[in-house]
Amino acid sequence: MSKCAFLGLGVMGAPMAGHLARHGHDVKVWNRTAKKALDWSKSYRGEPAKDAADAVFGSEYVFMCLGDDPDVEEVFDAIEPNLAAGMIVVDHTTASAELARRLHARCEARGASFIDAPISGGQAGAENGKLTIMCGGDAAGMEKAIPVMKAYGHRITHIGESGAGQLAKSVNQICIAGIVQGLSEGIHFAERNGLSVEKVIEAISGGAAQSWQMDNRWKTMSEREFDHGFAVDWMRKDLRIALDAARASGASLPVTALVDQFYADVQAMGGRRWDTSSLLNRLNSKKAD
Incomplete structure (x- = not known):
């Protein structure tokens, strides 16, 4: 067994x-909030560190699961003096390939070695130990x-050289953005035409339209329950990273850019912490006109 430091105990990291x-x-x-580390240590066999550098000292593996590029860089600056030859640093934050x-x-x-390893699978995937990891x-x-x-991690894939994991995560978010918007429009269309959403999903979910989002979100969407899941604020952060990388590489992402603006509308509606499937709410507002 190995000596591990884990930095960042949010809904995924903990x-x-x-x-x-x-x-x-x-x-x-x-x-960063010391109480979270203390609470974690009461539930699991492990020790809270006095600071990030203390957690890393003498470790073989260092795992980070933080918020954005500035958070990662700030923590890395703090732990860098305690990094030693042979250590493996794994960053599970969704951040930029440049960083x-x-x-x-x-x-x-x-x-030391550094691996960018953003994750997918949501809180449920983290809790069940079934995350997808792109490295x-x-x-x-x-x-x-x-x-x-x-x-x-349930599925761990080495995509390529440094930065490739973060670029692969951008691909993941690009695909999700388009799928959620399409599902939102489909449910909206069904409702406006007086169809039973449940019956429609039953009919189409076994065919080419099927997706994880459809299987796991159609019911909460139709019931307008959005107080769960992956927050709109975090999705916009991820799409910003993807769009920045697209501009740098010359990739064209017109649908992603459009859906990003739709999420900005949701934020303006007060939905910063709503699940990403809350795009449906926008279609029933004046913002969709």
Whole structure:
């Protein structure tokens, strides 16, 4: 078993760190809000650290699950002096590929490995240890990290060199944005035409229109329940990263850019913390006209 530091105990990070502890790893945790680390240590076998650098000192693996590029860079600045040769740093934050490449170079200078490893699967995936993990980095670091990440990862794929994991996560979010907008329009259309949404979904969910979003969100969407799931604020952050990368590479993302603006409308409606499926609410508002 390995000595692990886990930095960031949000709705995703806390259960992920918990799975590491359950699998017998020696886990030391840190969170910006110290109480979260203390509460976590009461539920799992592990130790709260006094700060991020303390959590990392002497660890073999360092896992981060934070908010955005500035959060990752700030924490990395704090832990960098305690990074040693042979350490594996795994960043599960959805952040930019540019940042991943910079941190990879900084780790390499200290003889450590850096893997950008954004995740998909939501809170349920984290709690059930069934996350999809998209990774970028060197093969040697990946070989060492995969057995440990299996504590919470169901599908772990090495996409390519540093930054490739973050770019793959952008592909994931690009696809989701289009699917959720299409599903919202489909449900909206069914309702306006007096159809039973339940019967329509029953009819089409076994065919080409089927998707995870349809299977898991149609009912809550039709009941206008959005106080759950992946928040609109976080989706806009992810789409900003994707659109920035698209501009840098010359990729054309017209639908993604449009849906991003639709999410801005949802934010203006007070839906910053609503689930991403709340695009349906926008279609019933004047913003959709």
